[in-house]
Amino acid sequence: ATNQDWHPAVDSVLLSQIRENSPADLMSVSNGAPVTYCEVNSTLNKPLIRNAFLMDHVTSMDRERTSGRTLHNQGSGAFGYFEVTHDISHICKAKLFDEIGKKTPVAIRFSPAANEKGAPELNRGARGFSVKFYTEEGNLDLPGLNMPMFFSKNPLKFREFVYALRKDPAVYLYNPMGLWDIIISNPEALNMFLLVFGDRGIPKTYRHMPGYNIHTLQVVNEKGENHFVRLHFTPDAGIKHLTSAEAQKVAATDPDFYTRDLYDAIEKGDYPSWTVSIQIASEADVQSHGWCLFDITRVLPINDFPKYPFAKIVLNRNPKNYFAEIEQLAFCPANLVNGILGAPDKVYEARRFAYADAQLYRLGPNFEKIPVNCPLHVTEYSDSYDEPVGSQATQNAGLLKIKEEEPYNLDQAAELYENEMTADERARLHKTVIAMLTPASSSVQQKVIELFTSVHPDLGNTIAQGLNAR
Numbered sequence: 001a002t003n004q005d006w007h008p009a010v011d012s013v014l015l016s017q018i019r020e021n022s023p024a025d026l027m028s029v030s031n032g033a034p035v036t037y038c039e040v041n042s043t044l045n046k047p048l049i050r051n052a053f054l055m056d057h058v059t060s061m062d063r064e065r066t067s068g069r070t071l072h073n074q075g076s077g078a079f080g081y082f083e084v085t086h087d088i089s090h091i092c093k094a095k096l097f098d099e100i101g102k103k104t105p106v107a108i109r110f111s112p113a114a115n116e117k118g119a120p121e122l123n124r125g126a127r128g129f130s131v132k133f134y135t136e137e138g139n140l141d142l143p144g145l146n147m148p149m150f151f152s153k154n155p156l157k158f159r160e161f162v163y164a165l166r167k168d169p170a171v172y173l174y175n176p177m178g179l180w181d182i183i184i185s186n187p188e189a190l191n192m193f194l195l196v197f198g199d200r201g202i203p204k205t206y207r208h209m210p211g212y213n214i215h216t217l218q219v220v221n222e223k224g225e226n227h228f229v230r231l232h233f234t235p236d237a238g239i240k241h242l243t244s245a246e247a248q249k250v251a252a253t254d255p256d257f258y259t260r261d262l263y264d265a266i267e268k269g270d271y272p273s274w275t276v277s278i279q280i281a282s283e284a285d286v287q288s289h290g291w292c293l294f295d296i297t298r299v300l301p302i303n304d305f306p307k308y309p310f311a312k313i314v315l316n317r318n319p320k321n322y323f324a325e326i327e328q329l330a331f332c333p334a335n336l337v338n339g340i341l342g343a344p345d346k347v348y349e350a351r352r353f354a355y356a357d358a359q360l361y362r363l364g365p366n367f368e369k370i371p372v373n374c375p376l377h378v379t380e381y382s383d384s385y386d387e388p389v390g391s392q393a394t395q396n397a398g399l400l401k402i403k404e405e406e407p408y409n410l411d412q413a414a415e416l417y418e419n420e421m422t423a424d425e426r427a428r429l430h431k432t433v434i435a436m437l438t439p440a441s442s443s444v445q446q447k448v449i450e451l452f453t454s455v456h457p458d459l460g461n462t463i464a465q466g467l468n469a470r
């Protein structure tokens with residue numbers, strides 16, 4: 001059986017046609033059975049509980065809320081396709097890559113990581129960039145970020161990080177001190193936060209935002225050879241940003257600016273697109289570079305591992321029903337396909353469990369059957385005793401065993417600050433950090449200055465001078 005005919009990622013027109021051809025002005029209960037006008041109104045003289053229509057009508061409203069995502073709760077999304085432009089089948093045998101020109105339907109969701117629903121979308125911070133590929137071998141999910149690295153490689157640090165970014169439970173207001181505490185106790189977070197405090201912290205629109213899967217995924221080719229890859233999604237419209245002042249101005253009149261921009265661009269036919277590139281490491285590279293290739297607080301140096309563009313993603317369809325198609329979308333790092341084994345690091349391992357666990361609670365036990373999460377190709381029943389191809393891909397079997405080392409990435413933070421940021425960008429970074437650190441106690445300021453100094457003396461000094469001048 002195939003869901004191709006009715007699946008919303010491919011064709012939601014069919015459903016609306018069926019609805020349009022139904023008799024007009026007819027009321028129905030939720031199974032579609034018609035009710036007469038009389039039935040609807042005959043509630044006054046009998047117990048409500050005996051009016052099936054009214055009960056059905058009311059419960060569908062008062063039970064309509066799902067609990068929402070525990071993080072990345074606010075978001076926007078759209079549908080489109082992934083198209084292979086260059087052959088990488090010698091690296092990975094996944095069928096979605098097996099032919100130049102091959103197209104696979106995708107759903108993408110963008111999400112300010114820490115925002116509650118309704119907050120201005122243009123806040124400074126990291127953003128989610130999640131891609132679901134509806135492949136012929138099942139769904140492949142890559143929930144990533146607009147930053148190429150993560151704040152920590154220890155999954156046990158994640159909960160305190162999330163709590164630090166949330167509102168203070170006593171006053172129910174954001175407390176920026178929580179973030180400084182996280183940075184002071186996890187200096188490796190600075191590599192990512194230099195980007196968050198720099199221009200990357202506020203994208204111009206989602207169409208100008210890059211995406212990264214961050215983890216180094218293990219992939220395997222037809223010969224059984226392993227490679228280790230990082231994926232980059234680079235917007236064809238260019239990576240562009242807003243300054244804090246520009247963002248505040250936009251947010252004052254249009255707090256939902258990113259969602260509106262994405263929707264309007266697609267409605268106009270100005271389809272956003274991204275070039276997908278891959279950085280490839282071999283088993284020999286792992287031997288020579290060590291486990292740091294799997295450290296998600298670090299990037300893979302471009303000089304050693306160049307980016308090869310091999311595909312593009314185009315978004316060309318807006319959701320017709322936000323709740324059904326975007327709110328109920330569920331991405332999970334454990335959703336992999338034959339040839340892609342996932343990443344061997346600890347955070348990936350924690351994420352394999354966490355997302356499905358959250359979705360069981362948020363969307364209920366059948367969340368994979370919700371049309372937008374449902375694979376396009378449902379596996380037929382087979383009486384073969386053979387393992388179905390690909391089932392091993394969703395397990396940890398075959399993954400390289402790595403030994404995670406103490407975090408250290410200040411070398412990359414220094415490189416980012418000194419060589420990758422322009423003088424103007426550095427000046428904007430200083431301004432943002434000084435403004436964010438001003439309300440902190442002097443002991444927090446002192447610790448953060450020491451940390452910035454260990455990244456680069458110029459960074460520490462400029463922040464110290466800026467704070468003294470206030």
Ligand code: HEM
Nearest residue numbers: 069072109128129130143144145150155158214350354358
């Ligand atoms: C131990 C580490 C982590 C844990 C436990 C964790 C857990 C979660 C959970 C429970 C959700 C909500 C899922 C849902 O309700 O559908 C979520 C969402 C998300 N996470 Fe993580 N996460 C971790 C690390 C990461 C990392 C490293 C990245 C980026 C590579 C990331 C990117 C995202 C994104 C983009 C979403 C939103 C997905 C969407 O649009 O539906 N997370 N995370």
